[in-house]
Amino acid sequence: MAELTDYIKGFAVTFKKLFEERVTGDYRGGKAKPGQPDQKRPKVERLHGRHVLNRYEDGMEKCIGCELCAGVCPAKCIHVRGADNDPDNPTSPGERFGYVYEINYLRCIHCDLCVEACPTQAITESKLFEFSFTDRNDAIYTREELLVGDDGKPQQLPWEDWREGEDELTSGWMRATSPSGDHRYEGVVQWSGELGYGVRAPELGQSDTGTGTSGGGDV
Amino acid sequence: MIIANDPLFADPFGLPEVGVVLLKVVVAFVFLLVAVMFNIWFLRKVISDMQNRIGPNLAGPWGILVTLADGVKLFFKEDLIPEKSHRVVFKLAPYLSLIPAFLVFAIVPIGGDFNRTDGPDGVISVFGHDTLLQVADPPVGVLFFLAMSSLAIYGVMLAGWGSGSKYPLLGSVRASAQMVSYEAALGLSIASVVLVSGTLSMHEMVLTQAGPGFNSFVPNWNIIVTGFIPFFVFLVAGTAELNHPPFDLVEAEQELVGGFHTEYSSIRFALFYLAEFMNQITMGAIIVTLFLGGPAGPALFVPKGWWVGVFWFFFKLMLFLFAFVWLRATLPRLRYDQLMDLGWKLLIPLSLAWFLVLAGIQIGRDRGWSSVEVGAFALSFGVVCMLCGALLMMALRSARMQRLADLDEERADLDESSPRGTLRG
Numbered sequence: 141m142a143e144l145t146d147y148i149k150g151f152a153v154t155f156k157k158l159f160e161e162r163v164t165g166d167y168r169g170g171k172a173k174p175g176q177p178d179q180k181r182p183k184v185e186r187l188h189g190r191h192v193l194n195r196y197e198d199g200m201e202k203c204i205g206c207e208l209c210a211g212v213c214p215a216k217c218i219h220v221r222g223a224d225n226d227p228d229n230p231t232s233p234g235e236r237f238g239y240v241y242e243i244n245y246l247r248c249i250h251c252d253l254c255v256e257a258c259p260t261q262a263i264t265e266s267k268l269f270e271f272s273f274t275d276r277n278d279a280i281y282t283r284e285e286l287l288v289g290d291d292g293k294p295q296q297l298p299w300e301d302w303r304e305g306e307d308e309l310t311s312g313w314m315r316a317t318s319p320s321g322d323h324r325y326e327g328v329v330q331w332s333g334e335l336g337y338g339v340r341a342p343e344l345g346q347s348d349t350g351t352g353t354s355g356g357g358d359v
Numbered sequence: 360m361i362i363a364n365d366p367l368f369a370d371p372f373g374l375p376e377v378g379v380v381l382l383k384v385v386v387a388f389v390f391l392l393v394a395v396m397f398n399i400w401f402l403r404k405v406i407s408d409m410q411n412r413i414g415p416n417l418a419g420p421w422g423i424l425v426t427l428a429d430g431v432k433l434f435f436k437e438d439l440i441p442e443k444s445h446r447v448v449f450k451l452a453p454y455l456s457l458i459p460a461f462l463v464f465a466i467v468p469i470g471g472d473f474n475r476t477d478g479p480d481g482v483i484s485v486f487g488h489d490t491l492l493q494v495a496d497p498p499v500g501v502l503f504f505l506a507m508s509s510l511a512i513y514g515v516m517l518a519g520w521g522s523g524s525k526y527p528l529l530g531s532v533r534a535s536a537q538m539v540s541y542e543a544a545l546g547l548s549i550a551s552v553v554l555v556s557g558t559l560s561m562h563e564m565v566l567t568q569a570g571p572g573f574n575s576f577v578p579n580w581n582i583i584v585t586g587f588i589p590f591f592v593f594l595v596a597g598t599a600e601l602n603h604p605p606f607d608l609v610e611a612e613q614e615l616v617g618g619f620h621t622e623y624s625s626i627r628f629a630l631f632y633l634a635e636f637m638n639q640i641t642m643g644a645i646i647v648t649l650f651l652g653g654p655a656g657p658a659l660f661v662p663k664g665w666w667v668g669v670f671w672f673f674f675k676l677m678l679f680l681f682a683f684v685w686l687r688a689t690l691p692r693l694r695y696d697q698l699m700d701l702g703w704k705l706l707i708p709l710s711l712a713w714f715l716v717l718a719g720i721q722i723g724r725d726r727g728w729s730s731v732e733v734g735a736f737a738l739s740f741g742v743v744c745m746l747c748g749a750l751l752m753m754a755l756r757s758a759r760m761q762r763l764a765d766l767d768e769e770r771a772d773l774d775e776s777s778p779r780g781t782l783r784g
Binding site (some may be wrong): 150158160 | 405408409411416417685688689691
């Protein structure tokens with residue numbers, strides 16, 4: 141008998157849901173007509189999204205073409221080839237630069253291991269994941285597409301849905317944890333400056349929530 | 360006329376009558392396709408409401424064109440035929456499940472005024488020709504429905520077998536076992552309805568249910584006249600026959616990928632999808648006709664006419680479509696043995712016993728028994744049935760205990776014979 145009443149209770153639960161508030165938002169992929177709602181849900185600070193290739197404040201590229209990211213990638217979606225810098229007109233400070241840099245987003249699982257592996261913080265992830273290409277060639281992002289523009293902001297490709305202010309958070313994870321993974325470096329700047337921003341401050345709230353034993357911020 | 364009891368065929372049959380028949384066929388066909396589109400949208404919208412989501416809202420107002428968009432997308436997708444498949448069977452199967460779904464709807468009366476004083480009930484006039492608002496009204500009526508729902512099993516079975524792949528095969532074996540088992544309960548509950556209404560023709564069934572019943576307030580619907588049990592059995596068995604949740608073991612994703620249509624893609628998959636939702640509509644329509652009086656209902660509105668029936672029919676149909684979605688949103692899937700237990704050990708004995716009660720009452724009525732006598736008969740029969748049921752349960756339980764005891768004994772034997780007793784599971 142209890143089984144039967146539980147059965148009926150289940151029906152009551154689903155029926156009540158008809159009149160409750162919705163938990164999903166009204167997202168139209170940036171194609172809303174005027175007057176139509178089109179919101180994205182708020183994202184966490186360190187969301188793993190589309191990658192960007194960073195540049196130093198003077199405009200030089202950070203990538204040195206070492207291929208560590210390609211080596212660590214579990215999905216084997218990164219293809220890098222380095223080349224020697226032209227001494228008169230160098231692309232990056234130092235000997236080598238990333239001559240070919242391609243990420244295949246049909247394979248990428250956004251694990252951020254490439255970001256951890258990078259010795260120069262050249263590759264970081266933005267918070268964008270709303271990019272629905274309709275062509276396999278579009279899925280393979282080249283170095284030119286991944287590089288930040290002259291204003292230090294990621295390039296906005298036609299099939300990507302960027303919103304106001306979203307292009308500013310391109311290195312959340314990097315600035316949340318010290319690259320060495322040592323909690324004693326919490327709040328200590330371990331990262332290099334970025335084009336358009338300079339040396340950015342640590343992620344907000346990092347020291348507020350930490351207990352002193354762990355370097356974690358708000359998750 | 361053997362084919363149909365339609366007044367259209369009473370007069371000399373000529374070209375204009377053929378035109379009327381063709382018109383009805385085309386209207387029913389188009390209507391059913393549009394209804395399926397609506398049904399799929401309705402399902403997705405209501406189920407998302409029940410899950411606190413918004414659901415499809417981009418194609419057309421309130422996303423009502425989402426099915427059309429899906430259909431167009433599926434139509435232009437690549438059509439894959441597996442290497443190991445039996446090509447002819449593989450291509451034939453979707454049509455075998457789609458066509459019965461269409462044909463069943465042909466015998467459903469979808470409208471007509473059943474409160475007429477100026478002529479026979481439910482008959483409408485199309486271009487001066489009297490006819491019924493249903494494509495065909497064969498004298499075999501409900502049997503045609505049973506025949507078609509049996510035929511639909513072939514579509515599922517052959518799809519699974521012809522795919523040449525293991526999951527579809529398992530899915531189709533499940534499907535045919537399930538559909539065959541529940542067909543029995545389905546047929547027995549229909550038998551109760553046929554017994555009460557005394558006809559197989561769908562139109563005449565509506566006629567017997569039209570008009571006021573007990574106390575001239577309670578409707579004279581079969582759901583009340585047959586005493587709810589056949590309705591309940593039909594609803595459960597019909598849901599199982601549709602492979603609709605909670606009986607969707609046929610396409611249990613966690614176990615069988617997609618079941619019988621795993622290997623199907625593009626427009627062939629769309630045909631299965633179409634058939635599934637079309638079957639929901641036709642099953643709802645059949646339930647409405649058999650148990651809820653079909654298009655018969657009080658004429659509440661001032662301009663009376665055939666559309667009063669249409670209104671009542673769709674009103675009742677919508678209730679069932681909603682109920683199907685509600686079931687889908689609420690109930691978890693049954694396990695396979697639970698499914699078989701429910702079908703064979705509950706629904707079939709229940710509907711069989713109820714059928715006997717109804718038959719007894721019917722005979723009593725024919726012999727002119729008083730209502731007290733009939734009541735006494737029903738009561739004593741109920742007691743007998745309960746005793747039989749108790750005996751059956753005891754038999755099942757003792758058989759089960761015996762089986763378990765045998766199993767234990769076997770295990771004990773194995774333990775003794777194997778030196779380390781490692782075989783104990």
